[in-house]
Amino acid sequence: MDISYKGICGYHPLLISLANTGEPLYLVNRSGNCTSSSGAAVYLNQAIDLCLTAGFRKILMRGDTDFSQTRELDHWDDESVTFVFGISAMRNLESIADKLPEGLWKPLIRPAKYEVRTEPRRRPENVKERIVVERGYKNIRLQSEHVAEFDYRPTKCRKTYRIVVLRKNLSVERGEEVLFDDIRYFFYITNDRVSSSATIVKRANKRCNQENLIEQLKNGVQAMRMPVDNLVSNWAYMVMASLAWTLKAWFALMLPEQGRWSAKYKAEKQSALTMEFKKFRNAFIQLPCQIVRTARKIVYRLLGWNSWLSILLRGWNALRCSYG
Numbered sequence: 001m002d003i004s005y006k007g008i009c010g011y012h013p014l015l016i017s018l019a020n021t022g023e024p025l026y027l028v029n030r031s032g033n034c035t036s037s038s039g040a041a042v043y044l045n046q047a048i049d050l051c052l053t054a055g056f057r058k059i060l061m062r063g064d065t066d067f068s069q070t071r072e073l074d075h076w077d078d079e080s081v082t083f084v085f086g087i088s089a090m091r092n093l094e095s096i097a098d099k100l101p102e103g104l105w106k107p108l109i110r111p112a113k114y115e116v117r118t119e120p121r122r123r124p125e126n127v128k129e130r131i132v133v134e135r136g137y138k139n140i141r142l143q144s145e146h147v148a149e150f151d152y153r154p155t156k157c158r159k160t161y162r163i164v165v166l167r168k169n170l171s172v173e174r175g176e177e178v179l180f181d182d183i184r185y186f187f188y189i190t191n192d193r194v195s196s197s198a199t200i201v202k203r204a205n206k207r208c209n210q211e212n213l214i215e216q217l218k219n220g221v222q223a224m225r226m227p228v229d230n231l232v233s234n235w236a237y238m239v240m241a242s243l244a245w246t247l248k249a250w251f252a253l254m255l256p257e258q259g260r261w262s263a264k265y266k267a268e269k270q271s272a273l274t275m276e277f278k279k280f281r282n283a284f285i286q287l288p289c290q291i292v293r294t295a296r297k298i299v300y301r302l303l304g305w306n307s308w309l310s311i312l313l314r315g316w317n318a319l320r321c322s323y324g
Contacts, residue, residue: 001231002033011226013238014040015214016047019062019206021249021273022213024242025050027223029235036066044069048081060084062207068189070154077159077191084190084204087163093152097165097185100148105167108145108198136175140182143169147197152189164188164200213245220277221245248280249273255311256318268311283308 003009014028014036026043044061051059061076065086076083087093132139146167153160166186172179188204195203217223223241226234252273257265272280288303302309 002031004032008032011231011234012036012038013224014038014043015210015217016040016043017210017213018051019060019209021253022209023246023249024213024217027217027235027238027242029231029238031231036064037069040067041069041072044072048076048079058082060203062204064207070156070189073154073156073161073189073191074158077161082190082192084188084192084200086204087154087187087189089185089187093163093165093187094185096150096152097148097167097187100150100165104148105146106148106197108147108166108201110145110202133173133175138179139173141171141173143171143181145169147201149197154189162190162193162200164190164197166201216245216277217242245277248277251284251315254318254322255315265314272308272311284312287312 001009001011004012010032012030012032012034014026014030015024016026017024025047028039028043030038040063044067048059048061059081061081061083063085065088068085068087070087073083129139146169147164148167149162149164151160152163164187166188168184168186170182170184172182188200190200192200217238221241221244223238223245225237227237228234252269255265255269255272257269275283283306287306287309290301290303292299292301
């Protein structure tokens with residue numbers, strides 16, 4: 001154990017996951033004073049080899065600014081691995097962004113979070129916003145977003161890569177008075193030369209789903225409780241406990257999609273794949289069951305019912321057919 005930059009004594013685990021299914025590929029326990037990217041390149045390379053061995057044809061890696069790993073970018077590009085990493089807003093990058101012609105900036109239009117199938121509902125009053133204005137607290141409002149791009153070669157790289165920059169136009173207010181306007185830049189480095197700038201930003205933002213996986217490993221399967229007294233033992237506990245989350249993903253992936261109701265089956269499969277572990281435990285595991293042993297067979301009588309029971313039985317049937 002050691003003290004982190006937040007002043008907390010503990011550990012600092014590293015998690016590398018498969019975004020498609022949420023499966024942890026590598027879960028590494030580290031000392032509490034480690035930086036986020038400490039040792040990450042080693043396990044990222046191992047994750048690439050693992051995915052290639054499993055038969056993946058395309059690999060996309062993404063992470064925040066702490067995982068840009070500029071020393072490794074040339075190596076990954078040589079292996080045809082696509083990456084989208086955040087990169088720190090350094091002064092030289094901000095200077096380049098400031099000098100870009102205004103004609104290169106394009107408005108960023110973010111898609112709706114979901115499709116409205118009936119009629120759009122009226123948004124409720126933003127009570128928090130009203131209180132902030134009434135009491136004269138400082139408030140930051142987003143006015144607009146624009147994207148642009150330019151080429152850049154990090155000092156540790158031999159190759160030049162694409163930098164996509166997101167410019168946020170903000171207004172700082174106090175009460176109903178606008179104090180000043182503020183511009184903030186967010187930079188992303190990638191070797192993807194085909195996708196649009198808006199698509200690169202969208203892909204980079206999707207990495208935030210990793211936070212949900214970390215939350216499930218912490219409070220869902222309790223993999224990060226650190227119940228023993230040393231780094232290696234807690235590491236072993238983390239890996240063993242995280243297998244429960246992996247088994248949940250495998251169960252969802254095993255569900256068949258073919259049949260008359262294929263669209264419904266695909267939706268149910270996705271729901272099982274993304275559900276929280278607590279809900280999965282209540283829906284599929286903690287079911288009251290009576291086991292009756294007769295002369296020639298064993299009967300399992302489910303004594304409870306929930307809406308996920310049909311999915312459980314389909315999964316059981318698929319498992320039985322696969323392994324006899």
